[in-house]
Amino acid sequence: MSTTDKAAGRGASAPGPRQEDAPTPTAGVTRRRLLGTAGAAGAVGLVAGGGAGAAVAAGTRDDPAALTTVGSAHVPFEGARQAGIVQPAQACGHLAAFDLVAGADRRSAAALLRRWSDAVREMTASGRPSTPAAYDDQVADDAGPSSLTVTFGFGRSFFGRTGLNAELPAALAPLPDFPSDHLDPKRSNGDLWVQVGADDALVAFHALRVLQKAAAGAATVRWQMNGFNRTPGATDRPRTARNLMGQIDGTNNPKPSDADFDRRIFVPASGSPDWMAGGSYAVVRRIRMLLDSWDHLSVAEQERVVGRRKSDGAPLSGGVETTPVQLDKVNPDRSLAIAGDAHIRLAAPASNSGAAMLRRAFSYHDGIGTDGTPDAGLLFVAWQADPMTGFVPVQRKLDGADGLSRFLRHEASGLFAVPGGVGKGEYVGQRLLEG
Numbered sequence: 001m002s003t004t005d006k007a008a009g010r011g012a013s014a015p016g017p018r019q020e021d022a023p024t025p026t027a028g029v030t031r032r033r034l035l036g037t038a039g040a041a042g043a044v045g046l047v048a049g050g051g052a053g054a055a056v057a058a059g060t061r062d063d064p065a066a067l068t069t070v071g072s073a074h075v076p077f078e079g080a081r082q083a084g085i086v087q088p089a090q091a092c093g094h095l096a097a098f099d100l101v102a103g104a105d106r107r108s109a110a111a112l113l114r115r116w117s118d119a120v121r122e123m124t125a126s127g128r129p130s131t132p133a134a135y136d137d138q139v140a141d142d143a144g145p146s147s148l149t150v151t152f153g154f155g156r157s158f159f160g161r162t163g164l165n166a167e168l169p170a171a172l173a174p175l176p177d178f179p180s181d182h183l184d185p186k187r188s189n190g191d192l193w194v195q196v197g198a199d200d201a202l203v204a205f206h207a208l209r210v211l212q213k214a215a216a217g218a219a220t221v222r223w224q225m226n227g228f229n230r231t232p233g234a235t236d237r238p239r240t241a242r243n244l245m246g247q248i249d250g251t252n253n254p255k256p257s258d259a260d261f262d263r264r265i266f267v268p269a270s271g272s273p274d275w276m277a278g279g280s281y282a283v284v285r286r287i288r289m290l291l292d293s294w295d296h297l298s299v300a301e302q303e304r305v306v307g308r309r310k311s312d313g314a315p316l317s318g319g320v321e322t323t324p325v326q327l328d329k330v331n332p333d334r335s336l337a338i339a340g341d342a343h344i345r346l347a348a349p350a351s352n353s354g355a356a357m358l359r360r361a362f363s364y365h366d367g368i369g370t371d372g373t374p375d376a377g378l379l380f381v382a383w384q385a386d387p388m389t390g391f392v393p394v395q396r397k398l399d400g401a402d403g404l405s406r407f408l409r410h411e412a413s414g415l416f417a418v419p420g421g422v423g424k425g426e427y428v429g430q431r432l433l434e435g
């Protein structure tokens with residue numbers, strides 16, 4: 001587990017970074033940032049009675065002060081895979097879809113992806129993260145990269161708009177209509193998709209704002225959703241996060257150490273189309289939780305619906321959070337320990353011919369809805385090598401039959417092809433746009 005994971009209090013079962021992807025504290029920061037950070041560091045030092053803090057508070061704004069572990073944590077933008085897939089979900093997330101403007105073509109789309117990639121390269125840089133000059137609004141001044149990741153994807157509509165239909169992946173076929181869906185088309189799909197994550201809210205806002213400004217004249221925001229997770233350091237030890245129903249969520253995710261992890265989550269080098277090698281497909285669903293109804297259940301009833309204990313996430317078949325689930329276990333009265341309609345029974349790979357996905361979600365809370373109940377839930381993001389062997393069969397099984405589905409409403413949906421990562425000087429999607 002990386003330094004960042006420990007500081008963030010993330011559970012061993014959360015999507016863990018592989019060594020090469022792990023966030024690392026940056027060695028140095030720009031002078032501008034050091035100057036700005038000194039005040040905050042000084043305040044912390046004073047509270048702790050630390051000498052360094054006192055020195056800073058005494059006043060010379062030139063004193064070098066280290067960023068906090070959270071601020072200095074850095075996830076490289078360049079790599080075989082895009083960042084923001086295997087790393088633990090950050091405290092703040094923004095999901096946004098953009099539509100190309102009328103008249104946009106392959107060339108202007110390529111130029112946009114070039115601008116976006118260059119901007120993210122700067123904003124995530126180790127040691128000297130800085131706002132690209134053309135978009136400087138100083139919102140992220142004083143902060144380190146704070147584990148910022150920005151992940152880019154292409155929606156099905158992008159290919160027709162740019163004359164690239166020959167490159168449209170078969171895996172980007174529209175998701176089926178699930179009978180219980182309540183989808184808002186205006187908040188679904190889109191030509192381009194951006195996922196921003198950071199452990200600081202200003203850093204996350206700033207990154208999205210820069211991307212929006214860089215899109216001027218080429219693309220406009222179609223929809224935006226804002227989410228959050230636990231703040232780094234909020235828990236006593238690394239723990240799997242809880243969702244807004246109070247459940248420990250993410251325990252049985254595929255792990256990068258699993259032998260079949262890469263095969264399940266990423267398109268292989270031999271995959272088709274070839275520009276998707278090393279990429280993945282993101283299914284995005286805005287799933288509202290019907291929290292007032294959920295809260296009417298007793299804890300025992302809530303646990304039966306999910307199949308795990310609420311207090312510690314242990315499966316009802318016994319053991320602790322990480323104990324493998326025994327779906328065939330029966331109680332002394334011959335009833336199933338994990339109910340026939342329990343969420344983890346119906347979602348498990350064993351119930352879906354091995355179908356699996358990497359769930360990396362953010363919670364959202366958009367105030368009180370017109371019905372007087374919280375407009376809150378999960379920005380569910382599922383990653384897989386092919387949605388037809390990941391999300392689709394599992395959601396077909398869950399829809400309506402899952403005990404939990406009585407307390408959920410899928411309100412928006414998107415499917416995006418997320419190409420592999422970039423090398424030095426490259427931009428995301430270059431193989432598609434220049435291939």
Ligand SMILES: C=CC1=C(C)c2cc3[nH]c(cc4nc(cc5[nH]c(cc1n2)c(C)c5CCC(=O)O)C(CCC(=O)O)=C4C)c(C)c3C=C
Binds near residue numbers: 306348394
């Ligand atoms: C189509 C896939 C899934 C949707 C949609 C989904 C929504 C959803 N899930 C929870 C809460 C929990 N899910 C848990 C496990 C779990 N969920 C899915 C898939 C979907 N969930 C899978 C594949 C699994 C793992 C099953 C297994 O192999 O055991 C859990 C248990 C803890 C865990 O393993 O993560 C919880 C809790 C909510 C609240 C939700 C929609 C808002």
Ligand SMILES: [Fe+2]
Binds near residue numbers: 347
């Ligand atoms: Fe689930």
